[in-house]
């Protein structure tokens with residue numbers, strides 16, 4: 001029986017630090033897809049808020065925030081909405097959550113503001129960082145007005161298997177798929193219930209996550225699906241660049257195959273806490289997003305695709321490499337991996353990547 005640590009290394013990575021992150025450069029932030037529903041919910045909550053004395057802050061939380069860049073403009077809009085409704089002196093607390101292995105230094109810089117982008121240093125806005133798994137309660141009961149989470153809840157809370165014939169869910173065999181699905185179910189329940197406890201009565205949770213399209217089909221960044229990710233690791237193993245052990249240890253521990261029923265499950269399975277907390281599933285919306293890169297330049301296309309992939313793939317390749325390798329050696333191998341991905345993208349530059357996202361809105365009703 002092979003042993004593997006419970007938490008994979010999760011640090012998002014980038015080749016181009018200091019600017020807008022690469023996912024943004026390639027396709028704009030996915031979180032903007034649920035901008036309207038987030039602002040609508042915030043407006044509704046503020047309108048139904050009784051006058052409080054002493055004044056209570058409005059609490060906003062972003063789960064799985066990475067470096068905070070993705071949600072920054074949206075958080076600023078939320079701050080504007082609060083100030084418009086309650087006055088520009090009204091205190092606001094913004095909680096930023098991510099896994100303890102996240103790069104919180106980078107998050108701190110984004111909060112402070114970079115040269116081009118002002119951060120959250122406005123008076124009466126208090127940012128807080130919470131390094132803790134989002135599959136547990138991270139904040140006190142009844143404390144959050146609006147919680148958001150974008151492109152994060154497909155990550156599993158722990159490794160449940162090693163995918164033997166590749167690195168992605170699509171390459172997993174039936175037994176491995178079953179374990180991954182089961183963990184996905186447990187994690188989604190834990191996420192919904194943890195957020196449900198944290199929400200104030202009347203508060204709302206908006207989640208946008210990578211999903212299937214409802215017919216079992218999954219997102220694809222590359223022509224012919226995601227299997228190229230594993231095929232390159234397999235080629236590098238055959239060529240003796242990676243060991244067999246490293247090949248097996250390279251896995252992406254996520255479940256991006258949830259469908260509408262999976263998102264409904266905590267509400268349809270009669271979990272007593274759902275009722276006790278007064279949680280209501282308001283809506284589920286599936287969206288397909290095509291990433292038209294607007295270029296016929298093959299090199300530019302391939303660079304963009306790889307820049308989009310590096311932030312969430314770097315740690316996967318890194319995590320598979322043996323600890324006996326030096327950091328320099330690891331980076332050389334990783335560089336080679338992404339160069340090969342780039343060559344593949346270059347050779348299939350007619351392909352338009354697409355992602356399936358599901359937006360889930362949950363409300364905690366007042367008793």
Ligand SMILES: C[S@@+](CC[C@H](N)C(=O)[O-])C[C@H]1O[C@@H](n2cnc3c(N)ncnc32)[C@H](O)[C@@H]1O
Pocket residue numbers: 010011012023030031063064065066067070071097098099102132133134135149150151152153155156157312
């Ligand atoms: C693809 S990034 C998304 C970042 C950002 N929210 C966005 O919309 O671009 C996924 C983030 O989820 C975080 N994450 C993964 N598992 C987590 C966990 N158990 N608890 C908290 N954050 C987690 C990762 O560390 C990463 O920062």
